[in-house]
Amino acid sequence: MSLSNATLPDGRAVHCVNDYEVGFGWHEIVSDDLTQHGLTLPDRGTYVDVGANIGLFCLRLRDLCPRARIFAFEPMPAAFGALQRNAEDMGGPVEARRLALGSAAGEIVFDHYPAISALSTADPAIGHTLAGGLRDLLFGDGASPEIRAIIDRTGAHERLDDTEFVERLFRTEAITAEVDTLDNVVARYGIGPIDLLKIDTEGQERAVLDGIGPALWPQIRQLLVEVHRGPEERDQFLAELEGHGFSAVVESHPMAQGGAPVSHIYAHRP
Numbered sequence: 381m382s383l384s385n386a387t388l389p390d391g392r393a394v395h396c397v398n399d400y401e402v403g404f405g406w407h408e409i410v411s412d413d414l415t416q417h418g419l420t421l422p423d424r425g426t427y428v429d430v431g432a433n434i435g436l437f438c439l440r441l442r443d444l445c446p447r448a449r450i451f452a453f454e455p456m457p458a459a460f461g462a463l464q465r466n467a468e469d470m471g472g473p474v475e476a477r478r479l480a481l482g483s484a485a486g487e488i489v490f491d492h493y494p495a496i497s498a499l500s501t502a503d504p505a506i507g508h509t510l511a512g513g514l515r516d517l518l519f520g521d522g523a524s525p526e527i528r529a530i531i532d533r534t535g536a537h538e539r540l541d542d543t544e545f546v547e548r549l550f551r552t553e554a555i556t557a558e559v560d561t562l563d564n565v566v567a568r569y570g571i572g573p574i575d576l577l578k579i580d581t582e583g584q585e586r587a588v589l590d591g592i593g594p595a596l597w598p599q600i601r602q603l604l605v606e607v608h609r610g611p612e613e614r615d616q617f618l619a620e621l622e623g624h625g626f627s628a629v630v631e632s633h634p635m636a637q638g639g640a641p642v643s644h645i646y647a648h649r650p
Contacts, residue, residue: 395465397497417646425575434462442470455480455557480559483590492555506583561591573599580606603647621647
């Protein structure tokens with residue numbers, strides 16, 4: 381497996397699958413001030429990142445919480461390889477596992493996007509929707525000047541007349557991965573109370589939440605959930621989280637500028 385390297389705006393190098401993905405992903409993470417949405421980030425907290433990709437969110441947590449325990453789960457082989465390397469470079473306890481989380485233990489087949497690793501999904505329909513939203517951001521004029529500037533800095537925009545490059549961006553391959561429940565992995569790795577559970581699984585958020593049993597819910601203090609199926613599912617999640625004692629707010633995702641129905645839920649216990 382061949383990995384690439386990319387340089388963050390602050391000069392740090394990170395391992396990645398495709399260097400042109402990193403700028404957009406890092407901007408999304410650092411521009412989202414979680415504390416403005418009611419979340420807190422204890423320095424010695426325990427954080428669980430489900431759908432960690434190459435580990436940029438973990439790196440941000442390590443910057444903000446140098447003594448935190450971080451558990452990162454990513455099922456795609458190439459992204460996991462980069463995650464492992466980045467976790468080793470971060471310092472402090474970052475435990476990375478090549479694993480998908482869902483409603484039951486077993487195996488699951490993903491549509492893997494080798495050229496856009498962050499789009500890989502177990503739901504092809506969601507992948508098509510997100511790919512369509514990304515196409516609109518690349519080819520359309522709906523993106524904000526800030527997002528357009530980030531896309532331009534990736535260099536991808538300069539290659540949009542290259543038909544082969546564009547076709548490769550949205551090409552998929554099937555990859556089978558192990559899946560288990562959050563209940564099981566918390567018990568297996570002795571994770572204990574969770575200060576923040578982040579779920580970004582490109583349409584499998586429902587399955588991840590279904591893998592949380594009644595005994596585990598009270599141990600989860602906060603959640604950040606990226607919702608990919610639009611307002612109906614978002615409202616279902618909000619009602620469910622409120623039923624578990626959380627207060628929550630919603631914000632749109634940058635992909636929504638391309639027409640993809642993606643949003644973030646920030647939930648905390650009052």
